[in-house]
Amino acid sequence: MNWLKRNLTGLGIIKLFIYAFFTLFLIIPLISVFLVSFTNEPINFFGSLISIDTLQSTIEKFKNSTLDNFTSVLSNKTYFAALKNSLWLSVLVSVIVLIVCIPIAYGIARTKMPFKRTISALCTIPLVVPTFISGYAFIIMFGRSGWVTYIYQALGGEGFLIDPYSMTGIALVQIFFFFPYALWPMVAAFKVSDISLEEASRNMGAKSWLTFSTVTFPLVIPGMLSTSLVIFAVSFSDFGTPIILAPSDLNLIVVEAYREISGFFNWGGAAILTVIMIAVAGVIYWLQNFFLKGKNYDSVSGKPKQVKLNGNKLLTIPLSAFSIFVVLVPVLSMLTVFLQSIATTWGKDPLPSGYTLDHYKEIFTGSLGNIQNSIVLALGALVLSVIVATFVSYFVVRQNSTGLDFMTTVPLIVPGIAFGIALIQTFNTAPLNLTGTAFILIVAYSVRRMPYMVRSTIGTMKSIKVDIEEAAINLGASNLTAAVTVVGPLMLPGIAAGSILVFVTVIKETSISILMAPAEWAPMSLAIFQNVLRAEYYSAAAMSIILVAIVVLFQAIANRLTNKES
Known part of the structure; x- marks a missing residue:
């Protein structure tokens, strides 16, 4: 009962939802792809939870699981090479x-x-x-x-x-x-x-x-x-x-x-x-x-000295040329x-x-949808990242939630192509047949770039004193209300800096886009890739410049926000 009282609060429910989000879209896909490596067949993890027939089929697949798959792959000259x-x-x-x-x-x-x-x-x-x-x-x-x-x-x-x-x-x-x-x-x-x-x-x-x-x-x-x-x-x-x-x-x-x-x-x-x-x-x-x-690699002690820059031209000119x-x-x-x-x-x-500027005219007439898709998908991933990362940073700093801290670190060590394959294998059948939808693409972008947002918001969260939040609670606000109305606005600088970083990296994302994006939601990165494969080099070049220009624009905004914060 005490556990329920502690967790069935507003913040407690949000924390459970966040755990469920990472479990559903990160942990289970990684576990599923690990299991598939033993069975050599796709496994309907979620279907096994609601259907006896699917569960029996999954059990049969596990009965045939073996390490031979690893042996054959590692002995395969192509894979080993x-x-x-x-x-x-x-x-x-x-x-x-x-x-x-x-x-x-x-x-x-x-x-x-x-x-x-x-x-x-x-x-x-x-x-x-x-x-x-x-x-x-x-x-x-x-x-x-x-x-x-x-x-x-x-x-x-x-x-x-x-x-x-x-x-x-x-x-x-x-x-x-x-x-x-x-x-x-x-x-x-x-x-x-x-x-x-x-x-x-x-x-x-x-x-x-x-x-x-x-x-x-x-x-x-x-x-x-x-x-x-x-x-x-x-x-x-x-x-x-x-x-x-x-x-x-x-x-x-x-x-x-x-x-x-x-x-x-x-x-x-x-x-x-x-x-x-x-x-x-x-x-x-x-x-x-x-x-x-x-490890202790400190070599600085006391008041730092002013560094005297080396002006020897025999050194500086070759360094500059190189x-x-x-x-x-x-x-x-x-x-x-x-x-x-x-x-x-x-x-x-x-x-x-x-x-000629005809290639750019062609992009803005025939491929404007790809630009819009990139922006919409990036904004969707951004909104999801902001909501999840803000609460994650709160739980990590205020409640020392090592579990959430670990979950948001995992995407750093998972290559994009590996994560995309894990999601496809997990969500390609009913009841959660999400492969080929914009939703799973947004989730994939968000989870993959979540560490950037979390690190940015955690830094800001640590600078906010607890007594500001406690004052609101003492005045009658709930923990959730205090977190949203008091702590939330104070975290805006960190959220803003992290938001631009997430947006820019999602716009540039290649592996997830090429592997998972459906035709109707093809972003610029996928369109450029397809144009190169079709030898439409001039259109690919024009869209590449547009993509880089968008990235540069938002990167400049991020730098300005970071400079203002510092």
Whole structure:
């Protein structure tokens, strides 16, 4: 009875609904896909709860469950090669990204290198470009009719300078468009490390290069380990780049999983690949926490000293040149897509033969529905995320709800393609036949991006004092009324910042959209993907620019809101 009294309050009921939401659309799908990997057949989890016949069928499937499916998949040369290639790609990308970011981060944080502000601004471009668009840009640049290929062959080269349809092409796209994920944490690490240690090294006669290698660099190693794992996870779960660039003879696990579910309807194979992807992502997430949790890497004590920026031109000019080269690739990629979007025809020449805005007119007349779908779906996911995340942050901070905290962390370690497959396998039959509907698409977007909103609102929630809420309760308000009318308005800055982030990332979402979106609710990302497959490159380029413009607009709004909050 006491338990009922505590939980059958307004807040208690909302908490139960939130638990039910995550259980229904996150935990059960992940469990279901795990079970399917043993039975090799789809399981109607919800139908088994209401139908004796369905329950008996499910029991029969479990009687035939076996580990042979895992054995056959892991011994399958195609699947094993896909896993090996994906792991190798992720390791390669994470290592090279770290090597690329070290000089740029040091240049931004510790030197007076020329054009530092411009370089810092340009380093944000890759963050707003969906990965499949960056992959498409590499085709326009380095493909058979690409302008880079034209220049390379004009200078006497043969074939491609870089074959975009290869492991090298995929790795380069990920390197040049994922490096900001590692860059900014490393810039912060260089800025906060205690410079008194470096000064002591120099006072003892050490040269600058020796001080950097023995004092400065070791201080940022913990941050490097953490960011390398982030890059590994992002590369491993990236769907947009491989689906555009991977040739048929290059097996990658995200592409194989997509082919199994969309092309062959191989439930068992898709489920096992999904379990493997989640397991790898989970190990990476655990390693990241292992390296950081309980460790003390502090090197700052007392009042921080003003960092003296290095102005040695023998150092700063090469750093600036290298940084400009790195940021120039994403810039040229987007300029190339823009030129394609306004070209009449373009092929075998360094520049288009003519220019037109007809492709944009075509988009706004024939494909306006895709733009509207993207905005409507993103707004739907946003509303759902705001409602759920706001109450989750309240329960986590005020009631120390570790269960909800854990549930909202799980989507971070589940690749988008894996989550999409789990939802399809769970909701493709009655009584909850939601696959192919806008509702399940909105739910998928919301759950996948929920951690961003939760982290933003939890930060704001922690800054709100409990006594403000208690004062309202003492005046007669219920806990729910106090939470909604007093705490809610105070959380608006965090909600606003998190909302823009959710909206922007949903607009860019690739894997969920391509895998789950029905034709009548096709967003821009799916339309661009389909246009590329149909070789309608000019329309794809125009819609890509519109998509990036929308993302940039809302990203700018997010930055302004964040700056105001700080």
